[in-house]
């Protein structure tokens with residue numbers, strides 16, 4: 323079975339071809355250079371770039387996979403959550419293909435797509451497992467069990483990736499902030515500043531990162547000059563990683579599940595990956611982390627989520643709409 327995956331929810335235009343469980347191509351065009359000068363993604367600009375780039379990326383993905391359009395059995399496309407204009411480009415393109423070639427359409431939730439990146443990296447993965455889903459717009463602990471995905475906890479304000487991006491801006495680092503903070507942190511002391519670990523001991527699996535960001539801001543204001551950027555970045559990163567992992571392992575323990583998977587762009591963070599492995603070793607948990615290129619946005623994960631929907635016979639009609647604030651389980 324050949325599944326075409328299409329992803330345009332934010333600032334990556336991506337098309338992938340999945341044959342059975344194998345990724346034949348996964349072409350990703352990031353617009354990061356375009357949005358860099360604005361310090362963040364400009365929705366209108368993102369949509370226009372998807373519109374001009376998607377047909378080219380589509381052709382490239384088919385060529386690399388050596389697949390003809392007539393061989394495609396299903397087209398899986400992100401229909402939310404994301405930027406409305408950006409989503410509409412991918413969805414409309416997919417509807418066009420569906421009509422032209424008579425291929426069934428499958429709408430995929432982008433966040434569930436991030437989780438499915440793990441099924442590419444670990445083909446034998448089976449539920450139950452706990453997911454730490456950390457990206458630019460989402461921070462959630464999920465429980466995948468008995469064919470269901472349950473949200474155990476989520477952020478009350480900023481997402482982890484958003485906190486990285488905002489703190490990078492405060493520190494005068496580039497965009498996107500996550501990789502920049504990770505880079506300068508390598509020369510910093512993670513224990514130099516004892517930043518707050520918000521909601522660490524709260525009696526739930528929720529997070530809050532906006533207070534941590536404010537704490538970084540005040541630390542800089544109080545120092546006035548000679549700001550030790552690497553130490554602040556490393557200490558901030560340590561605080562985020564600490565809270566994310568402690569709560570995830572707590573959720574796993576309390577739910578009697580000993581397999582934990584990471585997903586989303588922040589899962590590319592080397593400190594998070596390293597500490598997750600250390601903790602898993604220490605407490606005897608299995609930890610699965612996708613390779614870097616499958617953590618950030620890509621269409622292979624969308625194709626893989628679509629493949630599973632095909633197996634369950636879950637198709638969508640051409641009336642499928644883009645839903646910017648699409649929730650899990652809706």
Ligand code: ATP
Pocket residue numbers: 331332403404432433436456457458459460482483484486487498499500501504586587588589590591592617618619
């Ligand atoms: P969402 O998936 O919630 O819709 P998104 O698709 O924009 O949002 P992703 O592409 O999954 O998010 O991830 C992008 C985010 O990941 C950005 O906030 C970025 O700063 C962060 N990120 C990427 N690499 C790293 C890293 N090495 N360390 C920390 N954060 C990172």
Ligand code: MG
Pocket residue numbers: 332333334619
């Ligand atoms: Mg992106």
Ligand code: FE
Pocket residue numbers: 432436457458586587618619
């Ligand atoms: Fe994403």
